[in-house]
Amino acid sequence: MPALHALSLFVRWAHVAGMAAILGGALLIWWMGVRRNRPDAGVVLDVAERYEWIFWAAIGMQVMTGVGNLGAFGQALPPPESGWGTKLIVKLVAVLALALLSVPRTLAVVAMAGTKRPRPGLLSTFYGGTTAVMVAIAGLAVWLAHG
Amino acid sequence: MAERAIRDRNLLVVFTLGTFHAAALIAALVVILYASGGLAPLLSSLSTIAGLALFSALWLTTVWSAGRTLRGAFTVAPWTSVPLGIMIPRAAWRGGVNGVVFLACVGVILAISSAFNGDLGVVGFGALIFLTVGAAFAFVIGLVLGLLFAGIDLALVSATRAILDEKKSRP
Numbered sequence: 001m002p003a004l005h006a007l008s009l010f011v012r013w014a015h016v017a018g019m020a021a022i023l024g025g026a027l028l029i030w031w032m033g034v035r036r037n038r039p040d041a042g043v044v045l046d047v048a049e050r051y052e053w054i055f056w057a058a059i060g061m062q063v064m065t066g067v068g069n070l071g072a073f074g075q076a077l078p079p080p081e082s083g084w085g086t087k088l089i090v091k092l093v094a095v096l097a098l099a100l101l102s103v104p105r106t107l108a109v110v111a112m113a114g115t116k117r118p119r120p121g122l123l124s125t126f127y128g129g130t131t132a133v134m135v136a137i138a139g140l141a142v143w144l145a146h147g
Numbered sequence: 148m149a150e151r152a153i154r155d156r157n158l159l160v161v162f163t164l165g166t167f168h169a170a171a172l173i174a175a176l177v178v179i180l181y182a183s184g185g186l187a188p189l190l191s192s193l194s195t196i197a198g199l200a201l202f203s204a205l206w207l208t209t210v211w212s213a214g215r216t217l218r219g220a221f222t223v224a225p226w227t228s229v230p231l232g233i234m235i236p237r238a239a240w241r242g243g244v245n246g247v248v249f250l251a252c253v254g255v256i257l258a259i260s261s262a263f264n265g266d267l268g269v270v271g272f273g274a275l276i277f278l279t280v281g282a283a284f285a286f287v288i289g290l291v292l293g294l295l296f297a298g299i300d301l302a303l304v305s306a307t308r309a310i311l312d313e314k315k316s317r318p
Contacts, residue, residue: 056167059167060166060170060202064199064202070177070190071198073190077187089178096175099167100167103300104306106160107303112311114153
């Protein structure tokens with residue numbers, strides 16, 4: 001396998017792995033908060049605090065590898081007026097919105113952890129919302145990958 | 148133990164804001180460049196490794212810059228009691244410094260890339276541009292972006308406070 005092809009494959013793998021980490025982590029914390037035999041709210045908050053590190057590392061990776069994936073198209077990148085181009089712009093704006101809306105979530109988790117006053121309802125709303133947005137972005141990504 | 152937990156939380160806030168700034172800037176630039184048709188020529192001129200190195204450099208310098216801006220500004224909650232009159236100029240200044248440091252990283256990455264291609268004339272010309280107009284230009288752009296993100300961060304902190312305000316959230 002040529003070295004550049006292997007690198008391109010690694011970039012794609014890292015992009016998908018990052019998305020899986022963001023979606024899977026948010027889904028896990030939401031589920032921990034809403035299931036019938038839910039753990040203590042402090043435990044959910046502790047997991048949420050750890051997740052925030054993973055989330056932001058993965059967001060950085062998503063942007064870095066996402067641009068790398070676009071670079072792999074070279075001059076063959078479909079134009080913005082095409083259907084594919086519109087879907088790409090919508091996906092990029094959705095990623096921007098996810099990053100913007102995630103800052104208050106992280107700051108709220110840090111504040112709750114600092115004051116040791118977890119708010120279970122708020123945590124479920126935050127991570128349920130993150131999961132919903134990520135499902136939409138993942139759906140757009142699959143749609144883009146299939147033309 | 149408690150001190151370590153507080154330090155870790157402060158680091159999380161720095162990492163969050165630094166990553167947010169770098170990721171939002173690049174995502175917004177990609178949208179603008181793609182919509183205007185300038186993305187494909189730009190990406191075609193960059194190798195994958197150089198592109199990854201450039202974003203890594205921006206990410207690293209922006210997180211470092213966020214850390215410098217927020218130094219000594221933390222309380223138990225992730226917002227500061229430091230007056231805005233100090234924080235905003237500090238954010239603008241750190242943004243400008245970040246612009247220059249990032250430009251230096253761009254210079255090093257592109258110089259290595261050019262040297263590998265045997266194009267040493269480009270390296271010399273690039274160094275000359277960096278030492279003259281480039282650094283001043285990067286400082287001004289960084290300063291403006293620092294101000295812009297300081298405004299966005301303040302709005303996001305206000306939103307977080309409103310969300311956490313239990314009195315307001317009660318029916």
